[in-house]
Amino acid sequence: MASLPSILGGLDPTSDRAVFRQIADQLREAIDRGRFKEGEKLPSEAELVEHYGVSRMTVRNSFSILQGEGLVHAEHGRGVFVRPRPPVRRLASDRFARRHREQGKSAFIVEADAAGSHPTVDSLEVKEEKASQDISTRLGSVRRVLARRRRYLLDGRPVEFATSYLPLDIARGTQIAEPNPGPGGIYARLEELGHQLDHFEEEIRARMPSPSEVKTLQLASGVPVIHLIRTAFDTAGRAVEVCDTVMAADAYVLSYQLPAT
Amino acid sequence: MASLPSILGGLDPTSDRAVFRQIADQLREAIDRGRFKEGEKLPSEAELVEHYGVSRMTVRNSFSILQGEGLVHAEHGRGVFVRPRPPVRRLASDRFARRHREQGKSAFIVEADAAGSHPTVDSLEVKEEKASQDISTRLGSVRRVLARRRRYLLDGRPVEFATSYLPLDIARGTQIAEPNPGPGGIYARLEELGHQLDHFEEEIRARMPSPSEVKTLQLASGVPVIHLIRTAFDTAGRAVEVCDTVMAADAYVLSYQLPAT
DNA sequence: CATGCATACTCGTATAGACGAGTGGGCAAG
């Protein structure tokens, strides 16, 4: 690495911009310009204290700004690093098309294999439970539901956490209530049960994760989540499934195709 | 407000959870439970210093966690407040349907009026410029484009910042190159010019905002942005417009309807 | 009554120091 003074400038004492912001600005610019590359270690707190002639807390304050922006992450005992951008998973709007439901493996597995990454699904839980107010409304005033929870990982990294809710009168006692719903997933089973799927509705929000989501998805600070709620409707117009998904935002791009009507 | 000890507990010295995290946990829980309501002022730093018997920096550290989560925001000289959740704007996937293009006013204005809020559009800029690599690719290798930039506000609050890019051979010299594109917007003009719209593709990402986005959208800390890139295709299969939109994530819910095919 | 200032309270910025804990390299002992 080049010497610090050649990468980072000095402070402007006449500026009314706070010192820790000036330092953050310089580091951010250096990162944007590629002076510090993905995964590379930034100067240590001590080095920056030395370089700028400020106290350590001031430097730490700068780092915390960049962390909040998702640009860097700190590793205890090692240093502060430019956060590498993980490969993103592309979700196309036709991902639930019937033709994708032919094979035995789930869409997640097939797609990950194709992308050369190693997919895993864990913490599978299938149980009956009381529907939340929101789920009940979406499913048309049901009291209890079958909930299917699972977490998806790519190359060991958790990227998505999803729960499907289904009305008991549809799902109870069927293969949908089994941990492994069989080839084509629960949508294939629903159609076999006479609920021909008509369309899906998806609601998308983005927000900062709750502490429990940070834990489950092992999120670095400065990484938002995409919260997607999908409702599946059968040809009778009935909502037959609600799927609540929380995704690590840095791992996903959602893609939709809309008719111009 | 009830007394502090009745809302916030004490610290657990035996816990290995850092003190500032314990304080943040208690404040977060109090907020979640509605002990502190939206817009309400939290105890001041001094009060919490008193209550917990810790130093001020420790309390500030707790607040900075909650700020990063988007739960609270600080106002210089006033206090720290529970961040109110703004009314969200719902974007439905049929928002560009031809039938919505009849009236003179833009979709944004019509919709906001219906919701009872006061919409504004500002910082309108229309100019020809060099296409970025990404835009060029999406539009099919054009070098220069017409760029239409504008910012949308609801009740004075900026919520969205968008830029449309169009190939010069289509847009130059037409009403599309005017600040006001006329009734039905640029999509109506494109169709009049013989580019019957066939479908749109939308790409959605979520991430933390850049400093300039924070400024333009006046974002509180802990608020991510939704980055939406829409490409419009005509019936000849040509990409005739790319619209790059950055939205305050706390102001939007995107909604899509997908066929089950 | 109205104006304006003093003041108390709020958060913002910055310093200096202390100790703890994770990491990794080098050196010494076996």
Place this chain on the structure above:
DNA sequence: CTTGCCCACTCGTCTATACGAGTATGCATG
């Protein structure tokens, strides 16, 4: 050579203090 310890370096946590600047309130002055 291998094992294990020490040490230097890293970030994590916390204290104590100081001054600045924005806000709001009330009181004194005109």
